[in-house]
Amino acid sequence: MSLADGVETDGVARGLRMRKSAAILMVIGVALLVFAFTVPPYMQGQARTLPTDLDVVIVSDSPQGYTRTEHLTTAPTAEVDEIAVRVEQTVEDPEGEVVAEILDQVTLIGHSRFPVLDPTASLTGSPADHSGEIREGLHYFFPANTLRNSYQFYDITLGDAEPVDYVGRDGDIYTFHQNRRFQPVDDQLNYSVERTIEVERESGIIIGKQESMIFHEPDGDREVDFTYTQDTRDTLMAYADEVKTTLLAADVLAFGAKVAGLVLIGIGLFRTGIFRIRR
Incomplete structure (x- = not known):
């Protein structure tokens, strides 16, 4: 074999190696892009969906x-x-005696947090007791990515829903307000309620x-x-911060995977020689 033949053979081998490495880089780049457009959105969807294993105690004082x-x-x-x-709710008076016990059961749509359009709701211990009803309105959660508008909000005492209105924000905390006056509960009792709700958006x-x-x-008002x-x-x-951290991690992961994927595809294309100027 002549020297020229050896040089030509080495050049061919080097070209094959370049094309092989280029193909590998482009395959990895495409895989990263597929990852970026599938896994992070799935992570975000899961984070924004109501979990199936929540166990939390909410205490309010008076x-x-x-x-x-x-x-x-x-x-x-x-x-x-x-x-x-x-939700099992109890109310204790100043002496520590239980004066009210309410059991609320409802099926919610995981991603919107609104009740399903089926008769799954039941409520006991409230003036609005019911079983097997279709419920309207939010109560325990707002939708992820809460908007600055009004939402139907369910009242456990009255057993119905009326709008709660967006009134302001403090960073990522949105404030909603509702004022219902002299709502009839039964023939002897009317009910008024003013509520302010803070939501991590x-x-x-x-x-x-x-x-x-x-x-x-x-015989008079009781407040x-x-x-x-x-x-x-x-x-x-x-808990809200955990959700936000997951959403941020998904954004960073998606951005990093897209950048890395595009860079690898670019390097791979360059190594194929398609951008080389031929003389």
Whole structure:
């Protein structure tokens, strides 16, 4: 074999190696792009969907000395994206005696947090007791990516829903307000309530709630105010922060995978020689 033949053979081998490495780089680059457009969006969708294993205790105190405790749990159902929510609520008077016990069960749509359009809701211990009803309105959660508008909000005492209105924001915390006056509960009782709800917008988690309730009874008005305790606010905010961290991680992962994928594809194309100027 002549020297020229050897040089030509080496050149061919080098060209084959270049094309092989170029193909590998482009395959990896395409795989990274596929990853970027599938895995991070899935992570974000899961983070924005109501989990099926929540177990949280929400405590509200009152200047009148009452304490309201809501034990909220979630569980999966047989249907995709439908989450069973169970809330056991107790109210204790200033002496520590239980004066009210309410059990609320409702199935929510996992991604929107609204009740399903099936008769799955039941409520006991409230003036609005019912079983096997279709419920309207939010109550325990807002949708992830909460918008600055009005939402139907369900009232457990009245058993119906009316709008709660967006009134302002403090960073990622949106504030909603509702004022319902002299709503009839039965022939002897009317009810007024003013509530302010704070929602972490990305997660849709209610991190604060203030409610001023007045029961207009025949012998006079009875008022009780409830506000989330600081420990409850901290617990709910920590959960909201976990959701936000997952969403941010997914964004960073998607961006990094897209950049890396495009760079590898670019290097691969360059190594194929298609951009080489031929003389």
